[in-house]
Amino acid sequence: MKFNIKIFHYILSTFCTFLIVFLYLIQNSLLISLGIFPWLAIESIWFFVLKFDTYIDKKTINLLFSFLFLFTALLPLLELLFFGSNFFFINKQIVTLMENEVAFFVLYILLIIFFFLYFLLSLIFYFNLIKDSITIEKSTDNNISYANKFVQNFVGNMTENRKKGNIVKSLNLPEIDIKPFIPEDHNDIVKSIDEESRIEEETQYKNNENKYDESNDILNLELANEIYENEEDKNKYVEDVEEIECKNSEFSDEKYEEINNISKKEPKNIDNSELLYEKSDKFSIDQFIPESIHPHFVSNEDDIKVIEEKGRIILKTLRDFGIESKLLNYIKGPVVTRFELEIDEKINLGKLINLEKNITYNLSAEKIRILAPIPGKKAVGIEIPNEIKQIVYFTDLAKTEEFKNSNMHLPFILGKDIEGKIQVTDISKSPHLLIAGRTGSGKSVCINTLIASLVIANPPEKVRLLLIDPKRVELSLYNDLPHLLTDEIIIFPEDASAALKWLVAEMENRYAILKDNGFRSIEDFNQSMDERLPYLVLIIDEFYALMQTSQKIIEDSLIHLSAMARAVGIHLIFATQRPSAEVVTGVIKSNLPSRIAFQTFSKTDSRIILDTNGAESLLGNGDMLFSFAGLPPVRIQGAFISTNEVRELVKKISQTYKTERKAINELFADVKKEENGYNDEFLTDDPLYPQAVEIIKKERKVSASYLQRRLKIGYNRAARIVEQMEEEGIISPLIDGKKREIYI
Numbered sequence: 001m002k003f004n005i006k007i008f009h010y011i012l013s014t015f016c017t018f019l020i021v022f023l024y025l026i027q028n029s030l031l032i033s034l035g036i037f038p039w040l041a042i043e044s045i046w047f048f049v050l051k052f053d054t055y056i057d058k059k060t061i062n063l064l065f066s067f068l069f070l071f072t073a074l075l076p077l078l079e080l081l082f083f084g085s086n087f088f089f090i091n092k093q094i095v096t097l098m099e100n101e102v103a104f105f106v107l108y109i110l111l112i113i114f115f116f117l118y119f120l121l122s123l124i125f126y127f128n129l130i131k132d133s134i135t136i137e138k139s140t141d142n143n144i145s146y147a148n149k150f151v152q153n154f155v156g157n158m159t160e161n162r163k164k165g166n167i168v169k170s171l172n173l174p175e176i177d178i179k180p181f182i183p184e185d186h187n188d189i190v191k192s193i194d195e196e197s198r199i200e201e202e203t204q205y206k207n208n209e210n211k212y213d214e215s216n217d218i219l220n221l222e223l224a225n226e227i228y229e230n231e232e233d234k235n236k237y238v239e240d241v242e243e244i245e246c247k248n249s250e251f252s253d254e255k256y257e258e259i260n261n262i263s264k265k266e267p268k269n270i271d272n273s274e275l276l277y278e279k280s281d282k283f284s285i286d287q288f289i290p291e292s293i294h295p296h297f298v299s300n301e302d303d304i305k306v307i308e309e310k311g312r313i314i315l316k317t318l319r320d321f322g323i324e325s326k327l328l329n330y331i332k333g334p335v336v337t338r339f340e341l342e343i344d345e346k347i348n349l350g351k352l353i354n355l356e357k358n359i360t361y362n363l364s365a366e367k368i369r370i371l372a373p374i375p376g377k378k379a380v381g382i383e384i385p386n387e388i389k390q391i392v393y394f395t396d397l398a399k400t401e402e403f404k405n406s407n408m409h410l411p412f413i414l415g416k417d418i419e420g421k422i423q424v425t426d427i428s429k430s431p432h433l434l435i436a437g438r439t440g441s442g443k444s445v446c447i448n449t450l451i452a453s454l455v456i457a458n459p460p461e462k463v464r465l466l467l468i469d470p471k472r473v474e475l476s477l478y479n480d481l482p483h484l485l486t487d488e489i490i491i492f493p494e495d496a497s498a499a500l501k502w503l504v505a506e507m508e509n510r511y512a513i514l515k516d517n518g519f520r521s522i523e524d525f526n527q528s529m530d531e532r533l534p535y536l537v538l539i540i541d542e543f544y545a546l547m548q549t550s551q552k553i554i555e556d557s558l559i560h561l562s563a564m565a566r567a568v569g570i571h572l573i574f575a576t577q578r579p580s581a582e583v584v585t586g587v588i589k590s591n592l593p594s595r596i597a598f599q600t601f602s603k604t605d606s607r608i609i610l611d612t613n614g615a616e617s618l619l620g621n622g623d624m625l626f627s628f629a630g631l632p633p634v635r636i637q638g639a640f641i642s643t644n645e646v647r648e649l650v651k652k653i654s655q656t657y658k659t660e661r662k663a664i665n666e667l668f669a670d671v672k673k674e675e676n677g678y679n680d681e682f683l684t685d686d687p688l689y690p691q692a693v694e695i696i697k698k699e700r701k702v703s704a705s706y707l708q709r710r711l712k713i714g715y716n717r718a719a720r721i722v723e724q725m726e727e728e729g730i731i732s733p734l735i736d737g738k739k740r741e742i743y744i
Contacts, residue, residue: 017042043068059126066119073115288456288652289398290645306387307332310363311339314382317362321355323347328379333418334390334637335623336369340379349373352380369617375632383418383635385619392416392622394449394641398456409523410463410535410571413453414596414626415638423636425628427454427537427573430594431566436579436609437598442622442638443575444474446596447541448646449639450573454537455483456649460659466503466538468496470545477646482657485536486664493549496540498668500557503538503570505671507561509715510568522569535569544578547585555587562591579605595627662712670714688713692721693730697744702731 043065050061071078311327318325318341325341343352349372360368363384371381392415397403402422403413410427417423427433427450437443454463460482468490469475475489490496510522510533519525526532540546546554561572574592576583579600589608597615600606606615610633614625622638686692688711695710696702702725707718725731732741 012045016045040069040072043072059122062122063119063126066115066122070112070115070119073112285404285456286399287656288649289395290641290648290652291395303332303388307337310337310384313362314339314341314359317355317359318343318352321351321358323352323355325380331418332386333420333635334386334392334416335619336383336385336418336635336637338371338418339382339384340374340377341382342379349380367617367619369614369635389619390637392637392639394452394639395645397422397639398453403453403457408457410537411453411457412450413639414449415622415624415636417634417636423626423634424453425594425626427571428535428566428569430571430629432562432572432592433574433594433596434584434588434592434609435573435575435596435598436584436600436605437577437596437615437624438601438605438620439577441577441598441600441618441620442624443577443598444541445622445640446598446624446638447474447539447573447575448477448641451478451481451539452641452646452649455481455653458483458535460657461532461534463535463537466490466499466536468499468538468540468546469542470496470540471542474541475539477643478650480654481650482654482659482661484661486667487661488664490664493546495664495668496546497550497553498664498671499538500553500561501671502668503536503565504557504560505715506536507565507568507570510570511564514568521567533569535571537571537573539573539575541575542577543574544576544583547583551585555585558588558591579608581608584608593629595633597625597627597633599623666712666714670716686717686721686724688717689721689724693725693744696725696731696742700742702740702742 046065307330311330315325315327323343325343328340328342330340331338352372353370356368356370359365359370359382365384367385369383371383373379374381394413397413397415400422403411403424406424406426408424408426408428412425412427414423414425435443435446451465451467454465463483464485465478465481465483466485467475467478470491470493472489472491478484479488490499513533514520514522514525517525517529519528522533522535543554558572561570565571572592574588579597589611595610597606597609597618599618599620600609600615603613603616606613609615610625610627612633614633618625618635622640624636624638625633626636627633692707692711695707699706702722704715704718704722707713707721708715711718722731726733726740730742730744732743734740
C-alpha cells in the first residue's frame with residue numbers, strides 16, 4: 001500500500017502544535033520567554049500543510065494566514081498599547097531594541113509593512129475572485145487570427161502548468177465519487193511491464209506553420225513528436241519492444257460462400273464492362289500486414305488521480321458561475337478524456353457552452369470540446385486532452401477480429417473512439433466521402449490508412465482504384481500497386497477530368513449489365529454470377545487544384561455519380577486541406593454524405609465540412625470527427641501508418657499479384673476523343689476486325705467486354721466490331737438477353 005505524504009504532514013503538524021501548547025500550559029520558561037516566535041512557527045507549519053496538501057481555495061488560505069502573520073508580528077506593540085507592558089521577555093526585548101537601535105526599528109517596520117501588503121493583496125484577490133472570472137468569460141480576442149490562436153495554444157509546455165496538479169490544489173474543490181469507464185479491451189491495451197524496461201524519450205513538438213508539410217515523412221515525425229512530448233513525466237510511459245507475429249490465417253468472404261451453386265447463371269449481355277473477373281475462393285489478410293515494433297503505454301495510479309482532480313476543477317468552475325452539476329463518470333480515450341456531467345434541467349445549455357474559455361483556462365488545457373448534450377444521453381460532455389497521448393497504430397488494428405470479421409465489402413479502419421473501441425466503416429455504405437482539414441492535421445495519413453485498408457482486405461479483382469494526385473508526391477508510393485486501374489497515378493487535370501467522365505460511362509455500362517441480367521445491385525450480381533464486377537474507388541487527394549481548372553466537369557460528374565454509382569459499386573473519396581466555400585461548394589457537400597473533419601482554423605471551416613461546429617477544437621495529428629451518411633459526428637483518434645509501412649505493404653502485394661493495368665491515354669482514349677470532337681463511328685474497316693473474327697472463331701465466345709480484354713481497346717470500339725459482325729451475319733442478334741450464336 002502506498003503511503004500518503006499528506007497524512008504524514010497532518011500528523012507532524014498536529015504533534016508540533018500540541019507540543020508547543022503543552023509546554024505553554026506547564027509554564028515552560030523557555031517558551032514563555034520566546035514570545036511571538038512559537039506562534040509564528042505554528043502558523044508557518046499549518047500554512048504549508050493547508051496550502052499544498054488540501055483542496056481549500058488558495059485565496060482563502062492566503063487571506064487567513066496573512067492576517068495571522070500580521071497580528072502576530074504586531075503582538076509586542078499591541079501588548080504595550082492595551083496593557084502598558086509586555087508579558088513575554090522577547091516582546092520586551094523587541095520593544096527595547098526598537099527604542100535604542102534605529103536599524104532594528106527600521107527592520108521591524110519593514111517586516112510589518114511586508115505582512116500588511118501581503119494581507120492587503122490577499123484581501124483584494126479574495127473579493128475580486130468572481131469579478132475576475134466574469135471578465136475572463138467576456139473577454140474575446142476577435143482581432144487575433146485563427147492561425148495565431150492555434151500557435152499560441154500549442155507553443156507553451158502544457159505539462160509544466162499541469163505538473164503535480166498544482167492548479168487543482170489551489171482551488172476549493174468538492175470531493176467526488178466517480179468511476180472510470182474501462183473498455184472491454186483495456187487489459188489488452190495496457191500492458192504491465194517491469195520498471196527496468198522503461199526508457200526515456202525526449203522530443204520537442206514543432207508547431208511552426210511554415211514547417212508543416214503534407215508529405216508523409218514530415219507528418220509522421222510531427223505526429224510522433226506530439227504524441228511523445230512530455231518532458232516532465234517521462235517515466236509515465238514505456239516502450240514494450242515486441243516482434244509482431246504474422247498469423248497465417250486465411251480470410252474467406254462469407255458472401256461468396258453463401259452462393260447457391262444451383263442458382264448460378266451465365267451472365268447475359270455482358271458487353272458493357274471490361275472489368276469482369278472470375279471468382280476466387282480465399283484471401284489472406286495477415287500476409288500483407290507490415291511487421292512493425294510499436295511502443296505500448298503503462299497505466300498507473302497517478303493518471304487516475306490527475307483525471308479526478310481535473311473533474312473537481314470542472315465542477316468548481318461551473319459552480320462559480322452558478323451551474324450546479326454532478327459528475328457521472330469519465331471515459332479515457334487514447335488522446336482525450338470525456339467527463340460526463342448531469343446538470344439541472346432548468347439550466348440553459350448555451351450558458352455552459354459560453355464557459356469553454358473559462359474551463360480551458362482553469363484546466364490549463366490546450367483545447368477542450370463541450371458536447372451539450374451528448375447525443376443519445378441525458379448528460380453533458382466535456383472532452384479534455386490527456387497528458388500522455390497514445391498513438392493508434394494501423395497495423396495493430398488490422399490484426400484485430402473487428403477488422404478481419406467485419407464482413408464489409410470495402411472496410412476502412414478509422415481508428416479508435418473515445419471509449420477505446422475500434423472503428424471500422426464500410427465505404428460501400430457511405431457511399432461517398434469528403435475528407436478535409438488544415439495542413440498537418442492528419443489528412444494524408446488518413447488517406448494512406450484508407451488505401452491500406454482496402455487493399456489488404458480485398459484482392460485486385462475485387463477492388464480497383466483510380467488515384468488522382470494533383471500535388472504529384474502524396475500518392476506516388478502506390479505506383480506499383482496491383483489494384484490500380486491505370487499504370488501510374490493520375491496527376492494532370494485533363495486526365496482527372498477524363499477519369500471522372502470515364503466513371504460516368506462505366507456506371508451506365510454497369511447499369512445495362514444489371515438490367516439485362518435482372519439484378520438490382522452489384523452485391524446481388526456478384527453473389528449469383530461466376531464472373532464478377534469489381535468495386536471501383538476514386539480517390540482525389542487534393543481536389544482544390546482541380547477545382548481551379550475543371551470545376552464544372554467535377555461537379556457535373558459528381559452529380560451523376562453520387563445519385564446512382566453506389567448500386568453499381570463505384571465510390572468517390574474527395575480530400576482537401578482548404579475547406580473553404582470556394583472549394584467545398586454546395587454541390588460537392590450535398591453529394592458527399594459522409595464526412596471526416598480534421599482540425600480546422602475556425603468554426604466557419606468546421607461548418608463547411610460538417611455543417612456544425614467542433615472541428616476547430618480538435619487537437620490535430622489524427623484527431624477527427626467522423627459523420628457517417630449525415631449522422632451526428634463521432635470523435636475518433638485516427639489510425640497511424642508510417643511511410644515505411646506503406647512501402648512494405650505495396651511491396652508485399654505487388655509481389656503476390658500481377659494484374660494488367662492500362663495506360664492512362666489508352667483507358668480514357670474514347671473519352672478524350674469525344675472531348676476533342678473526334679468521332680470514329682465513321683470508320684468502316686477497323687484494322688482489328690479480322691483479328692477479332694479469328695478470336696471468336698477460335699474461342700467460340702463473343703461479347704464487347706471479351707473483345708476489350710483480348711484486343712485491349714475501349715468499349716465503344718469493341719461494341720462497333722460486334723455490331724459489324726452482326727451485320728455481316730457472323731454472329732446472331734442479341735434477342736431477349738440470350739447469348740449470341742456464332743455461325744462460322
